[in-house]
Amino acid sequence: MERNSIFDDIKYQKGVGPKMAEILNQMGIYTKYDLLTYPPFRYIDRNIVEEENIRDGEYVTIFAQVVDCGEIFTRKGKYIFQAVAKTKNDNYIFLTWFNNRYIKNYLKKGDTAIFSGKVRVKRSVYEILHPDFEIFKDDFFELINTGKIVPIYHTKSKITQKYLRKLVFTLIKTFDRIEEDLPYKLVMRKGLMSLTDAIKNLHFPENEEKKEQSLRRLKYGELFYTGLVVAKRKLEVKEKKVEKNYLLKSKLVEKFISSLNFKLTKDQEKSIEDILKDLRSERPMNRLLMGDVGVGKTVVATVAMLYAVESGYQAALMAPTEILAQQHYLKIKDWVENLGVDVELLTSSINENKRRYTQISDGVIKIVIGTHALIREDVVFKNLKLVIVDEQHRFGVIHRSSLKEKGIDVDYLVMTATPIPRSLSLAIYGDMDLSEIRERPSMQKEIKTKWVSPNGIEKMYDFIKKRIDNGERVFIVCPAIEGGEEAEYESVKKVYENLSKTYLKGYKLGIIHSRLSPKDREKVMMKLKEGTIDVLVGTTIIEVGIDVKEATVMVILSAERFGLSQLHQLRGRVGRGEKQSFCFVVSSKDITDDAKKRLQVFCKYNDGFKISEYDLKLRGPGEIWGKRQSGIPVFKFANFFEDFDLMKEAFRDAENLLYSDINLLKKENRIVRINFERSLNEKID
Numbered sequence: 001m002e003r004n005s006i007f008d009d010i011k012y013q014k015g016v017g018p019k020m021a022e023i024l025n026q027m028g029i030y031t032k033y034d035l036l037t038y039p040p041f042r043y044i045d046r047n048i049v050e051e052e053n054i055r056d057g058e059y060v061t062i063f064a065q066v067v068d069c070g071e072i073f074t075r076k077g078k079y080i081f082q083a084v085a086k087t088k089n090d091n092y093i094f095l096t097w098f099n100n101r102y103i104k105n106y107l108k109k110g111d112t113a114i115f116s117g118k119v120r121v122k123r124s125v126y127e128i129l130h131p132d133f134e135i136f137k138d139d140f141f142e143l144i145n146t147g148k149i150v151p152i153y154h155t156k157s158k159i160t161q162k163y164l165r166k167l168v169f170t171l172i173k174t175f176d177r178i179e180e181d182l183p184y185k186l187v188m189r190k191g192l193m194s195l196t197d198a199i200k201n202l203h204f205p206e207n208e209e210k211k212e213q214s215l216r217r218l219k220y221g222e223l224f225y226t227g228l229v230v231a232k233r234k235l236e237v238k239e240k241k242v243e244k245n246y247l248l249k250s251k252l253v254e255k256f257i258s259s260l261n262f263k264l265t266k267d268q269e270k271s272i273e274d275i276l277k278d279l280r281s282e283r284p285m286n287r288l289l290m291g292d293v294g295v296g297k298t299v300v301a302t303v304a305m306l307y308a309v310e311s312g313y314q315a316a317l318m319a320p321t322e323i324l325a326q327q328h329y330l331k332i333k334d335w336v337e338n339l340g341v342d343v344e345l346l347t348s349s350i351n352e353n354k355r356r357y358t359q360i361s362d363g364v365i366k367i368v369i370g371t372h373a374l375i376r377e378d379v380v381f382k383n384l385k386l387v388i389v390d391e392q393h394r395f396g397v398i399h400r401s402s403l404k405e406k407g408i409d410v411d412y413l414v415m416t417a418t419p420i421p422r423s424l425s426l427a428i429y430g431d432m433d434l435s436e437i438r439e440r441p442s443m444q445k446e447i448k449t450k451w452v453s454p455n456g457i458e459k460m461y462d463f464i465k466k467r468i469d470n471g472e473r474v475f476i477v478c479p480a481i482e483g484g485e486e487a488e489y490e491s492v493k494k495v496y497e498n499l500s501k502t503y504l505k506g507y508k509l510g511i512i513h514s515r516l517s518p519k520d521r522e523k524v525m526m527k528l529k530e531g532t533i534d535v536l537v538g539t540t541i542i543e544v545g546i547d548v549k550e551a552t553v554m555v556i557l558s559a560e561r562f563g564l565s566q567l568h569q570l571r572g573r574v575g576r577g578e579k580q581s582f583c584f585v586v587s588s589k590d591i592t593d594d595a596k597k598r599l600q601v602f603c604k605y606n607d608g609f610k611i612s613e614y615d616l617k618l619r620g621p622g623e624i625w626g627k628r629q630s631g632i633p634v635f636k637f638a639n640f641f642e643d644f645d646l647m648k649e650a651f652r653d654a655e656n657l658l659y660s661d662i663n664l665l666k667k668e669n670r671i672v673r674i675n676f677e678r679s680l681n682e683k684i685d
C-alpha cells in the first residue's frame, strides 16, 4: 500500500528495510517527518567550480566526461582503479582510487560525472585522489551528492552519508509540498520561510542565506510550540478569578518576623511582598521563588504559610526527600510553635499514625510538611489553600501539580535552588511569576574552596583537626556506600574505618547513607547538630539535607565522580553560620580532561548561577535533569543559549495566538490545534 503521510513510520519508506529502520530508530528517527527534520551537523560545498577558479590544493567539484578508465595491479599486488576525464575546456583530470574494487561497477568510459576532492594542478592537468563522484544523467536537479551544497549527518553503523542523503532527497521529492505547521498568517507576518523550503534548505541549502532562513524557521517552529504549552498553563491560572479570603493585614506575620534573631535581607523582603500581594489578589498565586542554597527561602515560605493559617486556611510544604522534609519541619516548628500554630510532619515512614490523618482532614493541623507522602490518596485536607513545593535541585512537573489537586484553586509557590539561565526558566517556569533571592544573609562568608591532590591529604586532615578542636563540624562525602578492595573510588564504610584508625583517631565520627532507616539518619543528624559527633561521613544524601550552623568544612572525596551542580549543592551544606567555611575537593591522580575542567570551574566560582551555566554548557539540560519527565523541552534546532531572543519572540507570538483563540477553534488555527495535541500526546507516553 502506498503511504504518504509525513508522519508514517519510517519503515514504510522505500529503501528502508527492517534492519535499516532499526538503526534509524536508534538515531531518533521514527517517522518520515523525523528524517525530514534530521539536522545535518555540517555541510560541504560541492557546487561545481568554474575552471578558471580551480587552485592547487583546494577542495573542488568538477564536471567532466570519462575518456578512459581501468584497473591496475601493482607489482606488490595492490589494486588501483584509474580514470581520465575531460572537462568542458578540454583539460584533463586524473582520478585514482586505491583498494576499491567497486568503482569499476559505477564508473564507465563515456560517463559524464561530477568529481569532488582535493585537487592538485600540474600545468593545467588536474589530479584528484579518491574523489567522491556522482554520475550525471541529464538533470542537475537529480544530483544528490555533488553539484550543490551537500549535508553531512551524524550516522550510525550501516547508515552511510550517501544512503541517508538519498532517503532524504527522495522524501523531499515525494512530499513536494509539506503542509505548514504554523498558521499561514503568522508565517506571512513574520516573513518566515515556508516549511517546505525550510526542509529543502535544511538538507540541500541553495546558499548560505537560505540555510540561515531555514534554520530560523525550524527553530521558530519548535519554540512556538514550546511557548504554546507554557502559554496554555499560564492561561489556566491567570484567567481564573477565585474566591479568596486572606486577611488584609496579618498580625501573625509581623509577630513572626520580629521574633527572628536576624534581619531579613532586601531580597527576602521583596519576595515576601510579592507573595502577600499574590495571595490577596483575586487570582491564584503561581510563583517561583528562586535562590541559591542557603539564601534563606524557608523564612519566606514560612511567612506565606503563617499568613494563610491566620486567614483560616491550611498550608502544605512538600520537599523532595525525607531528610529535607524533617529539616524544614524542625526549623519551622521551632519558629512557629510559640506563635500557637500546629505543624505536622508527614512522610512515608511515619504514615502509620492514623490520628494525624484525621487531624489534617479535620483542619486541626494547619501546616503540614512532608514528602511525596503528601500526595497519597488517603491524605485529605479540610481547606488547603497554599501549596509550597521545595524542588531544591530537581524539576518535577508531574509530582508538583498533584498536591495542588488536594485543595480548590490553591495558591502555589515553587522554590528552587537551581539558578538556571533565563531562557531555560522561561521554558520550564514561563507560566509562573518570578521572585529571586540573590543577596545572601550578610553574616555568611564566602566559602573557600580548594582542590587537594592525594599528596595534600595529610595536611588537609591536620587543618580539619584544628577546626574540630575549635568546636566546628565536618562533612566528608564519598561517591559510594561501600566498594570492594580494588574499587578506585572512596566508599563511606572504608573511609569511616580508615579515618577512625588514622588521621582522625580519637575524634567522634558518624556515618550516614541511604541504607540507614530515616529514623537512624535523623538521629545521626541530630548528633552532629548537638556536637555528640564531630565528623559525618556519608554519601550525597548529605546534599539535600542537614543544616548545621557549626559545620564549616566539607570534604568531597573522589570529587571527579560528581557533576558540577552536585558539587555546588554539597558545598552549600556548609557556610551557614558566621564562621569562615571551607570546601576541599580531593581527586584521584588520573582524571579526564572533562573532570579537570569541572573541578577548575568549581573552585573558581562560588556563585550557583555561574556554576549551573557552565554545567549546562558542558552537559546540556537533558543530561543534567533527565529528559522527558522533567518537563524540559528537547530541541532539534533551537539552543537555550543562543536563541533567547527568538525564544522570547516565539513565546510571545504563541501567547497572543492562544489569547485570541483559547481553544484553537478558528479555522486558520486548525493546524496549530492538531500539532499541539500531537505534541502533548507524545509527551505523555
Ligand code: ADP
Pocket: 262, 263, 264, 265, 268, 291, 292, 293, 294, 295, 296, 297, 298, 299, 417, 441, 442, 443, 547, 576
Ligand atoms: P534555603 O532554603 O534558601 O537553602 P534556608 O532558608 O535554609 O536557605 O536558610 C539558610 C540559613 O540561613 C538558615 O539557618 C536560616 O535560618 C538562615 N537565615 C535565613 N535568612 C537569614 C537572614 N536574613 N539573616 C541571617 N540568617 C538567615
Ligand code: MG
Pocket: 294, 297, 298
Ligand atoms: Mg532550603
